[in-house]
Amino acid sequence: MKVKDLLFAIGNVSPEYIEDASPDKEITVRRVSVKWVSLAACLCLVTIIGILAYPKAKPPIEVPPEPPVIETPTDPPIVENPIVPEIEKPYTPPENTPVSSGADITPPAIGGSDPTFSRKYIDEVYNIYICDEIVGREASDKWVNEVFLKLSPEEQEALPNVYMMIVAFDISKEALERKNKELGGDELQQSTIDALYLEDVKEIKRALKNPLALYYDGEIYTFDELRAKRNEDIPSDVLSEYFDFIESVSEENGTLKYDLELIDGARALYGIKI
């Protein structure tokens, strides 16, 4: 089968579907607004209380397919966002994984303006709709207005939004799984739910990292962040490998002609030769 066969076949699907999807048709979607989605990220502040209250005895859970991850060769000092509490369990960094290997990526469509370059986590964990459904819109609104909105943008992005709500409202894994099932099972993948309940925050961050972001030394960095301002904490060989990875994904997506200037600009910022 050729891709054009598929493209033409899509042209012969039910007229009702075509009519229903027409761009000139008004869309009414029950969605969490953009504001809401980003608001959820704020739970950072509440994490302090939440994590303390959160039950620690959970079995080890399988982490979703490993996205590109870079670790320092030696056990790095743990530098956490001040609003994120330290976890009692000592952190053991996983084995070194070069960016270009071990990456199980289904590259999302990327492009010059695509926010996948600016997100730290996978999209699923920005959508707090499922948490809304569990805790109720009123409670969720209150939390967003009184807690989340008072955080800085960096604090809002520090942890996966859904995780913030889980912590703030002490949502159990069972409750999340139940609601996810009720909503058709599409809101969160099981592997995402499992990752949200890992014991170590660093492991949670790593497991839920946007495939196009860089995980290094317990922190996540986005491509947009790295190209906007020089980061002195990350070794240039790590960055070099990361930018190569971004280039390969872009090439695979057929968007390299739009992205190459950005990628080369980032390399130049760090004095990395092409």
Add this chain to the structure above:
Amino acid sequence: MEDFRILDLYFDRNESAIEETDKKYGRYCRSISYNILSSHEDAGEVVNDTYLKAWNSIPPSRPDPLKSYLGTITRRLSLNRYEHINAQKRGGRTAVALDELSECISEGEDIGESVALSDSLNRFLGGLSRDKRRIFLRRYFYMCTVSEIARDFNMKESTVAMMLSRMRRKLKMFLEKEGFFV
């Protein structure tokens, strides 16, 4: 004008059928074609060809709904023209959509326009939620960009991109199950 009145004009072989069709659906057809060809001139020509096809096929056809019938013709003619124009060079949103869709297939022989494949796609789309189906078709039928879809659905671009990525993955598995890559 109501669709049935426009169709009556076709059946009466009244040339104002074309004018009324253009008044009601011209913009819709031009947007489909422009999304594929990225050229107003080419899109205008394709839409004229669409009207000619409609004129030649109605009667005996009495399409209902007329809108998607015209949309389907426009899209097919536009893709044909796209293939012709871009035999050597590729570019624009259609090229990106083609690249994305290539994730859903395995290399093999050209199977042409397959009724079985369209039937399978109908089943696949029928299994999606309404919003997802509309997003899928916005991207791969109407060739809207991710940002256009995100704007219309009040979603983040990354969310739309991720939804499309998941749907492509699901489609690939679905088509495999249906035996298309055997």
